[in-house]
Amino acid sequence: MKSATFFSVCSLLLAAMLLWAVTLPQAQAQSGQERVNREAAHHAIMNDPRFCSYGYNPNCQSGGGEISDADQRHMAMAFSPSTGHWGSSSVTYPVRGSSGSEKALERAQNEAVAVYQCGQGGRVRDCTLGFSEEAFVMSAVIGLGADGRYQLFADKPRDDGISRLSRGLRINLGGLRRDKRETYQVLLDRCREVAQECRVVMRSWVGQGSPISVINTQDAYGAVYMDEADNSKVFAAASHATPQQAEASARALCQAGGGQQCSRWYGFANMCTAVAVGQARGESIHVGAEGMSRAQVAQSALQQCNDRGAGQCRVLLASCSMECDPGQMGCDLPRPHKN
Numbered sequence: 001m002k003s004a005t006f007f008s009v010c011s012l013l014l015a016a017m018l019l020w021a022v023t024l025p026q027a028q029a030q031s032g033q034e035r036v037n038r039e040a041a042h043h044a045i046m047n048d049p050r051f052c053s054y055g056y057n058p059n060c061q062s063g064g065g066e067i068s069d070a071d072q073r074h075m076a077m078a079f080s081p082s083t084g085h086w087g088s089s090s091v092t093y094p095v096r097g098s099s100g101s102e103k104a105l106e107r108a109q110n111e112a113v114a115v116y117q118c119g120q121g122g123r124v125r126d127c128t129l130g131f132s133e134e135a136f137v138m139s140a141v142i143g144l145g146a147d148g149r150y151q152l153f154a155d156k157p158r159d160d161g162i163s164r165l166s167r168g169l170r171i172n173l174g175g176l177r178r179d180k181r182e183t184y185q186v187l188l189d190r191c192r193e194v195a196q197e198c199r200v201v202m203r204s205w206v207g208q209g210s211p212i213s214v215i216n217t218q219d220a221y222g223a224v225y226m227d228e229a230d231n232s233k234v235f236a237a238a239s240h241a242t243p244q245q246a247e248a249s250a251r252a253l254c255q256a257g258g259g260q261q262c263s264r265w266y267g268f269a270n271m272c273t274a275v276a277v278g279q280a281r282g283e284s285i286h287v288g289a290e291g292m293s294r295a296q297v298a299q300s301a302l303q304q305c306n307d308r309g310a311g312q313c314r315v316l317l318a319s320c321s322m323e324c325d326p327g328q329m330g331c332d333l334p335r336p337h338k339n
Helices: 002-047 100-119 161-169 183-192 243-256 294-307
Strands: 073-079 086-092 128-133 137-144 150-155 197-205 221-227 234-240 262-269 271-280 283-291 311-321
Touching (some): 086 137, 086 197, 128 137, 128 150, 150 183, 183 234, 197 311, 221 271, 221 311, 234 243, 243 262, 262 283, 271 294, 294 311
Antiparallel strands (some): 073 086, 073 128, 137 197, 221 234, 221 262, 271 283
């Protein structure tokens, strides 16, 4: 009886081993075929002329010489002067040798999409086209003027021999230039000449709304000035390259706003600040708040004013001094501080 049971167990084990020996190669073959199919599909996509010819896929395995044909793509960007909202869109011309009328239609549709993206479904009504060019890459900076209006500074990288070679080899050769600044740094300089706040909102390949690599930003300074003769007059200047520039700008704003005894209240860097004022026992109470979001610091300053028992609290100003928007991926902000 025991021998019969032993024989049965051995038979079952033998059958299991035979089944494993038969099915394993089949499973491996199936898995291997699936892998081959995936690789073949991947290879086909990477080498599809619709991707390779126009540089749509930056990892395309074919020559890369075509990637310098910057006239095969179009990028558009729109922004709102009143809110600073922006939207972008890009298009790749579908067929090599497209006629001028076909390209014009693609560009017009692309521009309309950018304006729509900026408008956020109709909530922002003053979006205007700020950038419309055939390019692979672009940078954009938004500036806020002393009048509360926003301005867009956008451009594509220079089209010189080093840039074309960089695109063809897919290697950053910017270090070979005498002027090693990137496009967004040049735009920041232009913005700071006319605006109180400047921040990078795009530095990307076409079609991507966020920077594709980390922007190692520099310190961006701001200053707050108050008229001691009339403490309801408070002014801030931000996003300057040095504390001295920020103070000079804030002082000039104070004087232009009618300030008689303009004096420095505090300076700040790499962050946002807000000032709220209220009335308590016949005196004005000023409250300042700091953080990384304009809306949040404004709300915080207002809340702190109310918490101190003041009435008629209102936000006098909310200002940010940051080269790059921390809400965007790829911004490496220096340490925020106030003094």
